[in-house]
Amino acid sequence: MKTQALLALLAASICSVAAVPSPQDAANRKAGLRLIKTSPKGAPKWISEEEKIVQYAAHEIGFVDITDITDSQVLRALSADEDEDVFQARAVTYPTAVSKQAQANPLINLVSTTQPQSWMTTLTNYHNRYYRATYGTQAGTWLYNTLVSLVAVNPAITVTRFTHSFNQPSIIVKIPGNSTDLVIVSAHYDSTAGSTTARAPGADDNASGVVVLMEALRVLANNKFKGKDTLEFHFYGGEEGGLLGSAAVFANYKSTGKTVLAVVNQDMAGYSPSGKISIYTDYVDSALTAYVRVVATAYTGTTTADKCGYGCSDHASARSNGFPAAYVCDEVMKTATPYIHTANDALSTIMWPAILRHTKFTVAFLVEASYL
């Protein structure tokens, strides 16, 4: 008995020691290696920055870079299964039908692809938008300046750079509402294709999501839209490096106790042979996802559904920090763009009706959800 108790005690102390970074971890960190996870239950592993892009991103293997994540609750959430409700204390009740068509439809009618085409041209002309390269930083500067001039028409709107440990910032645009509760739409603006230096126009992945948000913002800003809730547009850096930008933003929102009613991430909005918006169902909040489907169906017609796996995009960061998140994409996996993460993910392959559809959905969602 005694021996067993002693063993148990020993085991407990070994466990608690294991939670503290080992000398090897410290050495790996010092050598610039990054700790990544590719599944909820598998052990994380140390790899180089270049390996992340060459061996994972380029092969469509989803991963989360957890090197800088210190919140044990978030780390636990990143080890939860795709349908596990990690933070159960949430109290958002979403409507089962849309009700703001009278306000949303006139705004939707103002959506066009004229400016998105020009923004997409600029974004895809950067050699790449790798978050550690000068190009990635330049793209961030262009995006920030363009957003500032886009919202100048309404002084209530703010544009903020959220800086990271890498050069490329995330950028957050805020349309204040009557309440500080937040409804967030997001997309990442970095891109890679095969290596850290390769040409990566990243048109569908994910400049398409970026221009969709910009066009929705243009329409809402021009018309001085103000909702009950505060609307935020998030443009993340470092997504291709393992969801780095979104992880830092949502860690900040968690530690500062922000109330977030919904996060809808849109990556890839410009390639859709099916002509239907696809709403993904793994690693998301199921109640919010049901609501997103209600809105998308009411405003754009029938939708499709699929799963995209662990670490697939930035909604995973919102979810692991305890915020309700959904993921909307242009197509199901099987018929998705064949050009992803290659030099061929070019402007010429973009299907503009898909961009239009996603922008209309985004405007509709923001108007409807601003009353949550």
Ligand SMILES: *[C@@H]1O[C@H](CO)[C@@H](O)[C@H](O)[C@H]1NC(C)=O
């Ligand atoms: C916001 O507050 C103003 C002033 O009380 C009110 O007139 C307006 O209807 C409110 N807007 C929404 C969307 O609740």
Ligand SMILES: CC(=O)N[C@H]1CO[C@H](CO)[C@@H](O)[C@@H]1O
């Ligand atoms: C990972 C990444 O490259 N960004 C996202 C762009 O959108 C697609 C949509 O499925 C995601 O797979 C990517 O994760």
Ligand SMILES: [Zn+2]
């Ligand atoms: Zn990608």
